[in-house]
Amino acid sequence: MEFLQPTSWTDALAAKAASPEAVPICGGTDLMVELNFDARRPAALLDLTKVADLAQWDIDDGSVRLGAGVSYARIITELSARLPGLAMAARTVGSPQIRNRGTVGGNLGTASPAGDAHPPLLAAAATVEAASVRGTRLIGIDEFFTGVKRNALAADELIAAVRIPLPVGPEQFSKIGTRNAMVIAVAAFAVALQPARKLVRTGIGSAAPTPRRAPAAEQFLAGALAEHDLWESRAELPGPLLDRFGDLVTAAAAPIDDVRGTAAYRLHALGVMARRTLAWAWRQYQSASPEGS
Numbered sequence: 001m002e003f004l005q006p007t008s009w010t011d012a013l014a015a016k017a018a019s020p021e022a023v024p025i026c027g028g029t030d031l032m033v034e035l036n037f038d039a040r041r042p043a044a045l046l047d048l049t050k051v052a053d054l055a056q057w058d059i060d061d062g063s064v065r066l067g068a069g070v071s072y073a074r075i076i077t078e079l080s081a082r083l084p085g086l087a088m089a090a091r092t093v094g095s096p097q098i099r100n101r102g103t104v105g106g107n108l109g110t111a112s113p114a115g116d117a118h119p120p121l122l123a124a125a126a127t128v129e130a131a132s133v134r135g136t137r138l139i140g141i142d143e144f145f146t147g148v149k150r151n152a153l154a155a156d157e158l159i160a161a162v163r164i165p166l167p168v169g170p171e172q173f174s175k176i177g178t179r180n181a182m183v184i185a186v187a188a189f190a191v192a193l194q195p196a197r198k199l200v201r202t203g204i205g206s207a208a209p210t211p212r213r214a215p216a217a218e219q220f221l222a223g224a225l226a227e228h229d230l231w232e233s234r235a236e237l238p239g240p241l242l243d244r245f246g247d248l249v250t251a252a253a254a255p256i257d258d259v260r261g262t263a264a265y266r267l268h269a270l271g272v273m274a275r276r277t278l279a280w281a282w283r284q285y286q287s288a289s290p291e292g293s
């Protein structure tokens with residue numbers, strides 16, 4: 001197996017253009033499992049860990065530009081205040097060792113329906129920065145996941161970064177697994193409220209062939225909050241509203257039975273998580289000062 005180890009982004013893109021079959025490796029926490037089990041035997045690996053640019057994050061035009069090689073551990077320690085939804089999800093990933101190595105770029109590269117970064121990225125309206133020697137293109141997160149473990153990257157493209165708008169309201173995330181740590185999600189859900197724009201966004205994980213939003217639930221909730229002046233009054237959310245939101249999130253999912261859980265359990269769990277995360281987010285909104293939200 002050939003091992004390519006560029007030390008600059010330009011060289012990494014040139015290597016990928018010259019050898020599109022070369023498989024990128026960053027933290028290796030997905031890829032090495034496949035290699036160890038002999039599930040995959042690529043002709044070449046393209047190690048991205050020596051490309052310093054990939055491990056940087058900065059703030060640009062109201063968004064965090066998160067380099068594809070920033071680890072979950074750093075998201076938790078450096079970005080919890082700026083990206084609370086993603087940081088909540090990052091805290092649930094694997095173990096400390098996995099969080100030290102694993103990256104959001106790798107999560108997007110694998111594009112598993114169960115990837116924990118995906119629901120908060122969907123709820124936050126993130127954009128994936130895909131690059132090649134041909135240039136850079138921005139892929140909206142809604143268009144990024146194209147099938148089970150498939151994404152919109154071309155053969156010569158690498159993920160440079162993901163751009164995540166700074167939150168303009170509460171964000172929440174919830175994940176259900178068979179235990180609290182070292183667990184792939186049986187189902188996961190993220191919600192983001194945008195009071196100034198009177199908008200709601202969601203992200204569903206592990207309950208459909210791809211991570212996906214629940215557009216009908218978003219529209220229903222945004223409409224109901226506006227109709228009853230709840231954005232302004234910050235009054236308690238009526239029970240039926242929470243229930244309807246949960247039902248519409250459930251209706252957006254298309255889960256399967258597998259070793260981690262049944263479709264029926266996933267649907268039930270999603271409804272519970274949707275109601276629960278919305279209640280948490282609303283409580284946050286109620287306790288924030290009107291100027292600060």
Ligand SMILES: Cc1cc2nc3c(=O)[nH]c(=O)nc-3n(C[C@H](O)[C@H](O)[C@H](O)COP(=O)(O)OP(=O)(O)OC[C@H]3O[C@@H](n4cnc5c(N)ncnc54)[C@H](O)[C@@H]3O)c2cc1C
Pocket residue numbers: 023024025026027028029030031032033048068069092093094095098101102103104105106107108109110114115116117157158159160182183184185
């Ligand atoms: C014990 C264990 C527990 C885990 N627990 C969780 C969990 O709780 N939640 C969860 O979501 N995941 C979990 N995972 C999976 C894994 O840790 C995550 O998916 C992680 O985000 C992968 O990141 P990485 O940098 O290690 O990716 P890698 O393994 O290096 O790469 C993963 C894929 O992405 C591609 N890739 C990597 N970087 C790029 C790039 N810049 N551009 C294009 N393609 C790229 C690779 O070619 C590969 O196909 C776990 C894994 C293990 C082994």
